Amino acid sequence: MESREPLPRVLIVEDDIWLAAMLADIAASAGVEVVGPVSTLHEAVRIASSERLDAALLDIGLGRTEVYAAADVLEERDIPFAFVTGRTEAEIELLHRGRPVWSKPFLQQQIANGLKELIGRR
Known part of the structure; x- marks a missing residue:
């Protein structure tokens, strides 16, 4: 039997249930294993600290907290x-400026292509 490479694992952090589902669908269609989506900073930090991940998509605003x-x-x-957010790059915490910022509303192809690029950096 032929062994397969494991799918790249992508964490999705988004507190809007509809956008989270949309991002998860786009990511799965792009051939990755979706981790999450999660909607809280606590869960995001726990998974980011402990899981095997190849990339992540992060909404900055999670209710009253931020994803930093x-x-x-x-x-x-x-x-x-990458940050998937309604904020501008100027509004992003200085330490993380220069990271990819994909603006909401986003295009499906933008997310799919961006994911491939992120995973390729690994």
Whole structure:
């Protein structure tokens, strides 16, 4: 029997249930294993700290918190990530400027192509 490469694993952090489902569908269609989606900073940090991940898509605003603590963990683990947000790059915490920012509303192809690029950085 032929052994297969494991699918790339992508963490999705998004607090809007509809956008989370849409991102998960786009990612799965692009040939990745979706981790999550999760909607809280606590879950995002826990998974970013402990799971095998190849990339992550992060919404910045999670209710009354922001996702930067999870981004810090991903950065420390050298896991590529992009922000999928309604914020501008100027509104992103200085430490994480320069990371890909995919604006909401987004195009399906933008996310699919961006995921392939992120995973290719690994």
